[in-house]
Amino acid sequence: MHIPDGYLDLSIAALFFVLTLLVLGYSIYRLRGERLTSLFGVLSAAIFAAQMLNWPIPGGTSAHFVGGALAGILLGPYAGSLAMAIVLTIQTLVFNDGGITAWGANVWNMAIVNVFLGYYIYRTFSRYNKNFAAFLAGWLGITAAAIFAGIEIGLSTSFAYGLSVTVPVMGVWHALLGVIEGIITAGVVGYIATRRADLLEKKEVGKTSFALIAALIALSPVFAYLAEEVGYAEPLEKAAEMIGLEEEPIYEGLFPDYTISGLDPYTGTLLSGLLGVLIVLALAYAVKYARGSRKDT
Amino acid sequence: MHVVLEKTLKNASSYFQNFFIHEYSSKSTLHSIDARIKLLGTFLFVILAVSTFEPKKLLFLLLSLILISAILGLSLKNMIRRVWLFPLFSFAVVSPLLLQDIGYPLLFTLRVLIAVIAVQMLVMSTSFADICSALRSLKVPEVFVHGLWLAYRYILVVFQDIINILLARESRRVARGSHLELWRKGGEAVGLFFLRSIERAERVQLAIASRGERIIGSKLQFGTLEAIYISLSAFVALWCIAL
Numbered sequence: 241m242h243i244p245d246g247y248l249d250l251s252i253a254a255l256f257f258v259l260t261l262l263v264l265g266y267s268i269y270r271l272r273g274e275r276l277t278s279l280f281g282v283l284s285a286a287i288f289a290a291q292m293l294n295w296p297i298p299g300g301t302s303a304h305f306v307g308g309a310l311a312g313i314l315l316g317p318y319a320g321s322l323a324m325a326i327v328l329t330i331q332t333l334v335f336n337d338g339g340i341t342a343w344g345a346n347v348w349n350m351a352i353v354n355v356f357l358g359y360y361i362y363r364t365f366s367r368y369n370k371n372f373a374a375f376l377a378g379w380l381g382i383t384a385a386a387i388f389a390g391i392e393i394g395l396s397t398s399f400a401y402g403l404s405v406t407v408p409v410m411g412v413w414h415a416l417l418g419v420i421e422g423i424i425t426a427g428v429v430g431y432i433a434t435r436r437a438d439l440l441e442k443k444e445v446g447k448t449s450f451a452l453i454a455a456l457i458a459l460s461p462v463f464a465y466l467a468e469e470v471g472y473a474e475p476l477e478k479a480a481e482m483i484g485l486e487e488e489p490i491y492e493g494l495f496p497d498y499t500i501s502g503l504d505p506y507t508g509t510l511l512s513g514l515l516g517v518l519i520v521l522a523l524a525y526a527v528k529y530a531r532g533s534r535k536d537t
Numbered sequence: 538m539h540v541v542l543e544k545t546l547k548n549a550s551s552y553f554q555n556f557f558i559h560e561y562s563s564k565s566t567l568h569s570i571d572a573r574i575k576l577l578g579t580f581l582f583v584i585l586a587v588s589t590f591e592p593k594k595l596l597f598l599l600l601s602l603i604l605i606s607a608i609l610g611l612s613l614k615n616m617i618r619r620v621w622l623f624p625l626f627s628f629a630v631v632s633p634l635l636l637q638d639i640g641y642p643l644l645f646t647l648r649v650l651i652a653v654i655a656v657q658m659l660v661m662s663t664s665f666a667d668i669c670s671a672l673r674s675l676k677v678p679e680v681f682v683h684g685l686w687l688a689y690r691y692i693l694v695v696f697q698d699i700i701n702i703l704l705a706r707e708s709r710r711v712a713r714g715s716h717l718e719l720w721r722k723g724g725e726a727v728g729l730f731f732l733r734s735i736e737r738a739e740r741v742q743l744a745i746a747s748r749g750e751r752i753i754g755s756k757l758q759f760g761t762l763e764a765i766y767i768s769l770s771a772f773v774a775l776w777c778i779a780l
Contacts, residue, residue, distance in 0.1 A: 244627065244652070245586070245652030245653070246586065246587045246645065246648040246649040247627075247649075250584065253587075264681075268680055271680070275742060275746070276680060277680060277684060277742070277745060278687060278739070279735075280681075280688070281684050281685075281686070281687020281688045281690075282687065282734055282737050282738035283731075283735065284685075284687075285688045285689075285695045286695045286699075288688065288695075289695045289696040289730075290727055290731075293699070293703075293723070295719075295720060305727070314731065322680075322681065322684065323684070325681070326688050330688060330692075332656075333659075334660060336619070336620075336656055339587075339652060340583050341587055341652070398587070399645075400631060400634050400645070423717070423720040424724040425724070426724060427723065427728060428727050428728040428731060430724070431724065431729060431732075432731065432732060435732055436732055436735075439732075439735065512780065513780060516776040517600050517601065519772060519776070520600075520769065521604055521608070523768060523769040524605050524609060526769075527566060527570075527609060527766050528608055528610075530765050531566045531762055
């Protein structure tokens, strides 16, 4: 479910960065004053380790646990979303599991949608049966996260498949695999309920905050659609236009419009590309030799 | 449960192999550059890669990143070993479109490849401690960065915990059990694991309180090396935009 770099349009990636930072920022604000460093650290590591368990499923294949709903149930949605965001950040920065530009969307899906939805489903149904509530939270949380991922890549023009392909593929597949997520979440919650029921006590969330975050989650596909409508998939080129780089090429004298007079445009572009590579080469060697001035070498 | 254990250990060994490679790879020129500059440079290169489908720009970017990596001392062989899977997977995803448009799947894959190489340049040349220092220096909230660093350090410790729990339960198991039984019992094992992790977190918090909250040391520096690397990154970006 981790979206790599290159699958999302930058407009959509930027939108989910903003939405994610808003919710994570608010979560940090809500948790201010609490000494939670070790809780985040150790429990994020625990979620990471639990994600490595490969659960066999009939047919010879296997699925792995994600743990978003469980993080919400155990830590509350604010701390849970931060713990999941930590896991996803490590996966991005160490294992390349999920792209840097897609970090916002990945955290939104798996650390915000999954955690908050899982938490509220659990809270709604736990008064009837804790195990069933945990199962629903795990199952629906992961399915919703997958559907959101499908919407994000389906709306992106960079990815050739549209919503009609991406949403069913992501949604149906994860709805099936999500059953295992639900069963394991129920198993974990059932065990903790018998040993340390205090950990499952209701966490304070706040009705207004809940309504706002729920609204953000519900409206995020609409925002994504609108961001796509704005249509700035190539912002750096727009920036180039704005600062006049295209109208006034830097090397106008040598390569007007990155072509060479007398040569066909393809050869001209090829030569200007090669010149660029030569300059990169020279600058890279300059970096290499500048290292000599560093004492730690 | 033995299937879970077997598959998990197999999966984890390849994962953790990756985990250590970047920490112990030989020191290159890129290692000496301030992590903040490398982090921002990585963002820049990835954004450049994913914001265009123009072959000339993508090829220029790919060639530039490969040259920079090679000249600044990263092992291209190691890099290929670490990146090949991601573009291959992406190509497999879009390959059904080859019949309609041969260019799109290739360019799409190229974008993914360049983005992954850019991230690998950071990962292979920067310790996670330095990445955390850089994030802190770039004003990412302390609670998040400290959590990140602690999580990274504890992954192997808690992974050993969960394997011990599964092994203990496996050694006591008598009946074979169905898939449903395995998931349910496995859920209980994971429940025990989370309880132990919470207790560990409480002990760690006490240790942190007794030692003081400062978790991440800072080794950041800015000099000629960084200035030239910034010029290099800026040149690649400008040339790529204007090409």
